[in-house]
Amino acid sequence: GQNIDQPTEMTATEGAIVQINCTYQTSGFNGLFWYQQHAGEAPTFLSYNVLDGLEEKGRFSSFLSRSKGYSYLLLKELQMKDSASYLCAVSDSNYQLIWGAGTKLIIKP
Amino acid sequence: IAGITQAPTSQILAAGRRMTLRCTQDMRHNAMYWYRQDLGLGLRLIHYSNTAGTTGKGEVPDGYSVSRANTDDFPLTLASAVPSQTSVYFCASSDEGLAGHTGELFFGEGSRLTVL
Numbered sequence: 001g002q003n004i005d006q007p008t009e010m011t012a013t014e015g016a017i018v019q020i021n022c023t024y025q026t027s028g029f030n031g032l033f034w035y036q037q038h039a040g041e042a043p044t045f046l047s048y049n050v051l052d053g054l055e056e057k058g059r060f061s062s063f064l065s066r067s068k069g070y071s072y073l074l075l076k077e078l079q080m081k082d083s084a085s086y087l088c089a090v091s092d093s094n095y096q097l098i099w100g101a102g103t104k105l106i107i108k109p
Numbered sequence: 110i111a112g113i114t115q116a117p118t119s120q121i122l123a124a125g126r127r128m129t130l131r132c133t134q135d136m137r138h139n140a141m142y143w144y145r146q147d148l149g150l151g152l153r154l155i156h157y158s159n160t161a162g163t164t165g166k167g168e169v170p171d172g173y174s175v176s177r178a179n180t181d182d183f184p185l186t187l188a189s190a191v192p193s194q195t196s197v198y199f200c201a202s203s204d205e206g207l208a209g210h211t212g213e214l215f216f217g218e219g220s221r222l223t224v225l
Contacts, residue, residue: 035214042219087152
């Protein structure tokens with residue numbers, strides 16, 4: 001079966017750095033997405049990786065290793081507004097998105 | 110403001126009733142999707158449409174139907190609601206359909222449905 005694993009919840013301190021991991025087992029691979037979802041709101045796109053390596057976008061970076069079936073989202077200089085759920089999703093061989101359950105990130109002052 | 114509009118925002122429904130969730134986008138995106146989001150689970154695809162006039166079944170299509178008469182609208186209908194359909198429903202769109210989907214999804218604000 002297809003599976004996306006990510007931690008259920010993480011806690012970090014304002015101003016610090018946090019890394020959210022995502023491992024996947026899918027039938028084929030056509031890219032990996034990260035979305036941010038604040039409580040009670042819609043998910044919004046953060047990043048897309050299809051090649052191995054690190055993609056940096058401001059305070060957020062996303063890393064992919066296809067051989068390991070592994071990605072992480074790195075958030076630097078954490079702000080209170082970064083408190084949200086972070087969703088990992090993989091596009092499989094049929095280009096269907098398989099979603100993880102999300103990681104709830106709690107930022108403490 | 111460009112984007113996706115869903116209605117209603119929230120609804121309580123008696124089991125056995127028929128319900129249509131509305132979704133309209135003004136970005137002229139070809140592809141549209143309906144997802145449900147349940148606590149502890151990832152988003153699950155119910156139905157999708159790669160372009161106006163075509164629809165397809167997702168991971169959890171049973172009990173739901175959709176239509177795509179034009180580019181902008183993609184309503185989701187529950188013919189006879191059951192309590193297991195209590196969920197938050199998200200409509201989304203993208204420039205590309207499932208075939209060749211490498212683009213981001215744009216989501217509506219969600220419709221919270223409770224079936225009693």
